[in-house]
Amino acid sequence: GQWARLINCRRTLTPTLLFAAAPAPKRQKCDHWTPCPLNTYAYRLLSGGGKDKFAKICFEDELLMGEKTRNVGRGINIAIVNYVTGKAIASRYFDMFEGDNSGPMAAFIQRAPPESLLFMVTQDDGASRLKEDAKKVIEALGSKQIRNIRFRSSWVFLTAKGFELPAEIQRENINHSDSARNRYSGWPAEVQIEGCIPKPPS
Secondary structure (H helix, E strand, C coil): CHHHHHHHHHHHCCCCCCCCCCCCCCCCHHHCCCCCCCCEEEEEEECCECCCECCEEEECCEEEECCCCCCCCCEEEEEEEECCCCCEEEEEEECCCCCCCHHHHHHHHHCCCCCEEEEEEEECCCCCCCCHHHHHHHHHCCCCCCCCCCCCCEEEEEEEECCCCCCCCCCEEEECCCCCCCCECCECCCCEEEEEEECCCC
Protein backbone atom coordinates (compact mmCIF):
# COMPACT_ATOMS: atom_id res chain seq x y z
CA GLY A 1 0.00 0.00 0.00
CA GLN A 2 0.91 3.57 0.60
CA TRP A 3 3.61 2.77 3.21
CA ALA A 4 5.40 0.31 0.93
CA ARG A 5 5.42 2.92 -1.86
CA LEU A 6 6.81 5.51 0.55
CA ILE A 7 9.56 3.18 1.78
CA ASN A 8 10.52 2.21 -1.81
CA CYS A 9 10.52 5.86 -2.78
CA ARG A 10 12.87 6.60 0.14
CA ARG A 11 15.17 3.76 -0.91
CA THR A 12 15.60 5.13 -4.41
CA LEU A 13 16.39 8.60 -3.10
CA THR A 14 19.93 8.25 -1.85
CA PRO A 15 20.87 11.88 -1.46
CA THR A 16 24.53 12.70 -1.74
CA LEU A 17 25.09 15.06 1.14
CA LEU A 18 27.78 17.63 0.60
CA PHE A 19 29.48 18.46 3.87
CA ALA A 20 31.36 21.71 3.84
CA ALA A 21 34.80 21.00 5.24
CA ALA A 22 35.18 22.84 8.54
CA PRO A 23 38.24 25.07 8.56
CA ALA A 24 41.12 23.60 10.51
CA PRO A 25 41.12 25.16 14.00
CA LYS A 26 43.76 27.84 14.34
CA ARG A 27 46.61 26.62 16.51
CA GLN A 28 46.82 28.59 19.75
CA LYS A 29 49.91 29.42 21.80
CA CYS A 30 51.19 26.45 23.82
CA ASP A 31 48.44 24.33 22.20
CA HIS A 32 45.63 25.90 24.22
CA TRP A 33 42.12 25.19 22.95
CA THR A 34 41.13 28.84 23.09
CA PRO A 35 43.32 31.89 22.67
CA CYS A 36 44.49 33.84 25.70
CA PRO A 37 43.05 37.36 25.98
CA LEU A 38 45.10 40.36 24.89
CA ASN A 39 47.72 41.51 27.38
CA THR A 40 48.18 38.05 28.90
CA TYR A 41 50.90 35.40 28.68
CA ALA A 42 49.96 31.82 27.69
CA TYR A 43 51.54 28.95 29.61
CA ARG A 44 51.26 25.18 29.78
CA LEU A 45 53.10 22.89 32.19
CA LEU A 46 53.12 19.12 31.69
CA SER A 47 54.86 16.59 33.92
CA GLY A 48 56.70 13.63 32.44
CA GLY A 49 54.86 10.32 32.05
CA GLY A 50 56.48 6.92 32.44
CA LYS A 51 59.89 6.44 30.80
CA ASP A 52 59.14 7.88 27.39
CA LYS A 53 56.95 10.96 27.75
CA PHE A 54 59.03 14.00 28.52
CA ALA A 55 58.01 16.88 30.75
CA LYS A 56 57.27 20.20 29.01
CA ILE A 57 57.26 23.84 30.01
CA CYS A 58 55.73 26.13 27.37
CA PHE A 59 55.45 29.90 27.78
CA GLU A 60 54.12 32.28 25.12
CA ASP A 61 54.40 29.47 22.56
CA GLU A 62 58.09 28.93 23.30
CA LEU A 63 59.11 25.50 24.56
CA LEU A 64 61.38 26.43 27.48
CA MET A 65 61.99 22.82 28.52
CA GLY A 66 61.14 19.58 26.76
CA GLU A 67 62.35 16.74 24.59
CA LYS A 68 62.92 19.00 21.55
CA THR A 69 65.00 21.50 23.53
CA ARG A 70 67.02 18.62 25.07
CA ASN A 71 67.28 20.33 28.45
CA VAL A 72 64.77 18.24 30.39
CA GLY A 73 65.80 15.48 32.78
CA ARG A 74 64.93 13.21 35.66
CA GLY A 75 63.94 15.07 38.82
CA ILE A 76 62.51 18.58 39.08
CA ASN A 77 62.75 20.76 35.97
CA ILE A 78 62.61 24.52 36.57
CA ALA A 79 62.30 27.44 34.14
CA ILE A 80 62.50 31.09 35.23
CA VAL A 81 60.96 33.88 33.13
CA ASN A 82 61.21 37.66 33.47
CA TYR A 83 57.60 38.72 34.15
CA VAL A 84 58.05 42.21 32.67
CA THR A 85 59.72 41.25 29.37
CA GLY A 86 58.30 37.72 29.04
CA LYS A 87 61.80 36.42 28.24
CA ALA A 88 63.30 33.24 29.70
CA ILE A 89 66.12 33.86 32.17
CA ALA A 90 67.27 30.34 33.07
CA SER A 91 66.23 26.68 32.97
CA ARG A 92 67.71 23.66 34.69
CA TYR A 93 66.77 20.22 35.93
CA PHE A 94 67.79 18.78 39.28
CA ASP A 95 68.03 15.00 39.62
CA MET A 96 66.18 13.95 42.77
CA PHE A 97 66.95 10.24 42.43
CA GLU A 98 70.76 10.31 42.40
CA GLY A 99 73.22 12.79 43.83
CA ASP A 100 72.75 15.64 46.27
CA ASN A 101 70.93 18.23 44.19
CA SER A 102 68.42 19.56 46.71
CA GLY A 103 70.72 22.35 47.99
CA PRO A 104 71.76 23.53 44.49
CA MET A 105 68.06 23.54 43.47
CA ALA A 106 67.10 25.66 46.51
CA ALA A 107 69.93 28.10 45.63
CA PHE A 108 68.83 28.23 41.96
CA ILE A 109 65.26 29.12 43.02
CA GLN A 110 66.47 31.73 45.51
CA ARG A 111 68.65 33.37 42.83
CA ALA A 112 65.58 34.04 40.67
CA PRO A 113 65.27 37.84 40.57
CA PRO A 114 62.18 39.72 41.79
CA GLU A 115 59.46 40.05 39.12
CA SER A 116 60.07 36.45 37.98
CA LEU A 117 57.69 33.66 37.03
CA LEU A 118 58.88 30.18 38.05
CA PHE A 119 57.64 26.97 36.45
CA MET A 120 58.40 23.56 37.97
CA VAL A 121 57.59 20.10 36.57
CA THR A 122 58.66 16.59 37.55
CA GLN A 123 60.10 14.00 35.21
CA ASP A 124 60.30 10.41 36.50
CA ASP A 125 61.05 10.96 40.21
CA GLY A 126 61.19 14.31 41.96
CA ALA A 127 60.97 13.17 45.57
CA SER A 128 63.58 10.59 46.65
CA ARG A 129 66.38 13.06 47.54
CA LEU A 130 64.28 16.17 47.95
CA LYS A 131 65.36 17.64 51.28
CA GLU A 132 63.91 20.07 53.79
CA ASP A 133 65.90 23.08 52.47
CA ALA A 134 64.31 22.87 49.02
CA LYS A 135 60.85 22.02 50.39
CA LYS A 136 60.92 25.16 52.53
CA VAL A 137 61.93 27.37 49.59
CA ILE A 138 59.18 25.95 47.34
CA GLU A 139 56.60 26.08 50.15
CA ALA A 140 57.48 29.75 50.78
CA LEU A 141 56.58 30.43 47.13
CA GLY A 142 53.07 29.09 47.74
CA SER A 143 53.25 25.36 47.02
CA LYS A 144 50.57 23.40 48.89
CA GLN A 145 51.80 20.01 47.63
CA ILE A 146 55.60 19.97 47.91
CA ARG A 147 55.42 18.22 51.30
CA ASN A 148 53.04 15.61 49.83
CA ILE A 149 55.25 14.71 46.87
CA ARG A 150 56.22 11.02 46.90
CA PHE A 151 58.32 8.63 44.82
CA ARG A 152 57.42 9.19 41.14
CA SER A 153 54.56 11.59 41.87
CA SER A 154 53.65 13.68 38.82
CA TRP A 155 53.77 17.33 39.93
CA VAL A 156 53.51 20.73 38.24
CA PHE A 157 53.76 24.13 39.94
CA LEU A 158 53.61 27.73 38.79
CA THR A 159 54.58 30.61 41.05
CA ALA A 160 55.69 34.23 41.03
CA LYS A 161 58.47 35.98 42.91
CA GLY A 162 58.05 39.56 44.07
CA PHE A 163 54.39 39.91 43.03
CA GLU A 164 51.05 38.12 43.41
CA LEU A 165 49.38 36.09 40.70
CA PRO A 166 45.59 36.48 40.35
CA ALA A 167 43.74 34.13 42.71
CA GLU A 168 41.87 32.29 39.93
CA ILE A 169 45.03 31.05 38.20
CA GLN A 170 45.61 27.32 38.69
CA ARG A 171 49.03 27.02 40.33
CA GLU A 172 49.57 23.37 41.05
CA ASN A 173 48.57 19.80 40.24
CA ILE A 174 49.78 16.44 41.58
CA ASN A 175 49.13 12.76 40.89
CA HIS A 176 50.70 10.03 43.03
CA SER A 177 52.01 6.65 41.94
CA ASP A 178 49.52 3.95 42.87
CA SER A 179 50.07 0.41 41.59
CA ALA A 180 46.30 -0.14 41.25
CA ARG A 181 45.73 2.90 39.01
CA ASN A 182 49.01 3.82 37.36
CA ARG A 183 48.78 4.62 33.64
CA TYR A 184 52.32 3.41 32.99
CA SER A 185 54.05 0.46 34.59
CA GLY A 186 55.22 1.92 37.92
CA TRP A 187 54.29 5.51 37.01
CA PRO A 188 51.11 7.57 37.39
CA ALA A 189 49.54 9.55 34.55
CA GLU A 190 50.99 12.95 33.70
CA VAL A 191 49.42 16.08 35.14
CA GLN A 192 49.23 19.50 33.56
CA ILE A 193 48.06 23.04 34.13
CA GLU A 194 47.57 25.75 31.55
CA GLY A 195 46.18 29.22 31.48
CA CYS A 196 46.78 32.91 30.88
CA ILE A 197 48.74 35.23 33.18
CA PRO A 198 47.91 38.96 32.95
CA LYS A 199 50.91 40.98 31.76
CA PRO A 200 52.15 43.75 34.04
CA PRO A 201 50.47 47.11 33.40
CA SER A 202 52.68 49.05 31.01
